[in-house]
Amino acid sequence: MLPQxxxxxxxxxxxxxxxxxxxxxxxGRGPSIWDTFAAQPGRVSDGSSGAVACDHYHRYAxxxxxxxxxxxxxxxxxxxxxxxxxxxxxxxxxxxxxxYDRLIDTLLEAGVKPMVTLYHWDLPQALEDDGGWLxxxxxxxxxxxxxxxxxxxADRVEHWIPVxxxxxxxxxxxxxxxxxxxxxxxxxxxxxxxxxxVGHGRAAIALRAAGATSIGCANNHAPMWPASDDEADVGATxxxxxxxxxxxxxxxxxGRYPADLAPLLEDVIADGDLAxxxxxxxxxxxxxxxxxxxxxxPEDAEMPFxxxxxxxxxxxxxxxxxxxxxxxxxxxxxxxxYRAALxxxxxxxxxxxxxxxxxxxxxxxxxxxxxxxDAHLRAVATAIERGVDVRGYYAWSLMxxxxxxxxxxxxxGLVHVDYETQVRTxxxxxxxxxxxxxxxxxxx
Numbered sequence: 001m002l003p004q005x006x007x008x009x010x011x012x013x014x015x016x017x018x019x020x021x022x023x024x025x026x027x028g029r030g031p032s033i034w035d036t037f038a039a040q041p042g043r044v045s046d047g048s049s050g051a052v053a054c055d056h057y058h059r060y061a062x063x064x065x066x067x068x069x070x071x072x073x074x075x076x077x078x079x080x081x082x083x084x085x086x087x088x089x090x091x092x093x094x095x096x097x098x099x100y101d102r103l104i105d106t107l108l109e110a111g112v113k114p115m116v117t118l119y120h121w122d123l124p125q126a127l128e129d130d131g132g133w134l135x136x137x138x139x140x141x142x143x144x145x146x147x148x149x150x151x152x153x154a155d156r157v158e159h160w161i162p163v164x165x166x167x168x169x170x171x172x173x174x175x176x177x178x179x180x181x182x183x184x185x186x187x188x189x190x191x192x193x194x195x196x197x198v199g200h201g202r203a204a205i206a207l208r209a210a211g212a213t214s215i216g217c218a219n220n221h222a223p224m225w226p227a228s229d230d231e232a233d234v235g236a237t238x239x240x241x242x243x244x245x246x247x248x249x250x251x252x253x254x255g256r257y258p259a260d261l262a263p264l265l266e267d268v269i270a271d272g273d274l275a276x277x278x279x280x281x282x283x284x285x286x287x288x289x290x291x292x293x294x295x296x297x298p299e300d301a302e303m304p305f306x307x308x309x310x311x312x313x314x315x316x317x318x319x320x321x322x323x324x325x326x327x328x329x330x331x332x333x334x335x336x337x338y339r340a341a342l343x344x345x346x347x348x349x350x351x352x353x354x355x356x357x358x359x360x361x362x363x364x365x366x367x368x369x370x371x372x373x374d375a376h377l378r379a380v381a382t383a384i385e386r387g388v389d390v391r392g393y394y395a396w397s398l399m400x401x402x403x404x405x406x407x408x409x410x411x412x413g414l415v416h417v418d419y420e421t422q423v424r425t426x427x428x429x430x431x432x433x434x435x436x437x438x439x440x441x442x443x444x
Contacts, residue, residue: 002378002436005380006391011437011440013076015401017079017120018121019404021083022058025051029080029083029096034180036180037179043182044405053401061106064103067112070433072112074114077116077117078117080122081118082122097148101153108156114159119142121169123180133174134191143199145203147207155211159215160215161216161348163217165218165220166200170190193247194269198276215282216283219249222244222245222291225292251278253338255274256274283346287348288350288376289349289350318352318410331388335387345388345389346390347392351396356411364416398413399414399415399417399424400415
């Protein structure tokens with residue numbers, strides 16, 4: 001079994017609203033950028049959308065029962081902004097608010113404490129029509145939405161996260177066009193990063209005013225490994241490390257941008273922005289999947305860096321390398337870089353895609369996922385032994401779901417979902433995780 005993690009260590013699972021809820025046109029929900037993006041031919045690999053997804057909107061009680069059976073004491077969910085404010089501003093949609101009331105109350109009755117993300121990528125389409133996160137006015141709308149959510153749920157939600165993975169939103173959504181809204185602005189997407197960060201700060205202020213007691217973040221981080229010792233490769237790696245990691249952690253914890261990037265952001269920073277971004281955080285959320293290998297790009301390339309294949313490691317069905325020790329490396333690096341400025345850490349996402357389905361006996365034997373989770377929890381345990389304050393691990397994901405631009409082709413869940421029948425089948429990894437949680441809690 002795993003080494004013993006500290007008393008009170010939180011074991012959880014994570015999901016996101018657009019990936020699981022479905023009910024895209026029910027009870028007053030407005031369209032999001034992902035509804036629009038998925039409707040465009042060629043955007044999603046299998047031509048699917050989250051219109052039905054896992055039908056969690058109607059089946060949430062069954063899904064909470066699964067969490068209770070798992071023994072997980074934490075669940076990271078996201079609110080659908082267009083379900084609460086169909087156009088991203090104005091009076092809230094009571095039916096949307098009521099849904100999350102029911103979900104949160106059901107979680108608490110099952111002994112599962114909610115960690116709520118306000119923005120997990122489903123921007124109301126009406127705001128995107130006005131410029132989306134390129135438009136500074138979106139920050140004000142986000143703060144208003146945060147105030148509505150805080151006022152309604154702060155008395156029952158344990159932890160809050162304003163924005164999930166602002167770096168992924170900026171790069172895949174606005175820079176490279178691989179995610180909604182599908183813009184290809186390259187370096188001109190940098191204002192998006194700044195507006196998301198100011199939005200994070202404004203939302204944190206609104207949540208605190210509403211009585212929220214624990215606010216953090218969920219930043220996607222990866223150790224950056226240069227392709228060689230060559231000066232050009234090392235320089236390209238440092239630049240991409242600043243773009244992917246530093247541009248988000250430094251403003252949140254230190255109130256400044258990395259020196260190499262600060263000049264590129266001068267025109268979009270207003271007075272007081274950096275102080276707004278640097279709100280006190282009760283935990284620092286790390287979403288970890290794999291390290292990245294970076295090399296210098298040819299002189300005529302659009303970007304000065306390029307991604308190189310990381311060889312010598314097994315890969316998931318997504319093609320991502322499985323490198324548990326890089327999680328330990330990142331946690332130790334984060335502590336070394338930021339020391340007293342770094343609050344306690346939560347692993348807010350960590351997981352893997354493997355496609356195994358039920359066999360003739362209805363058993364989903366996903367041993368590679370068990371190996372993955374075991375190795376990554378061991379990496380966390382090692383980091384804790386080295387003095388890093390890690391308080392929890394939220395596995396991605398509770399169940400198979402709509403995997404963004406990959407549609408339903410990638411399965412990250414502890415629970416298998418048959419999308420035709422909506423039958424849930426806990427996988428062997430689910431039973432393994434349940435045993436881990438039970439064995440750890442006994443010794444608390």
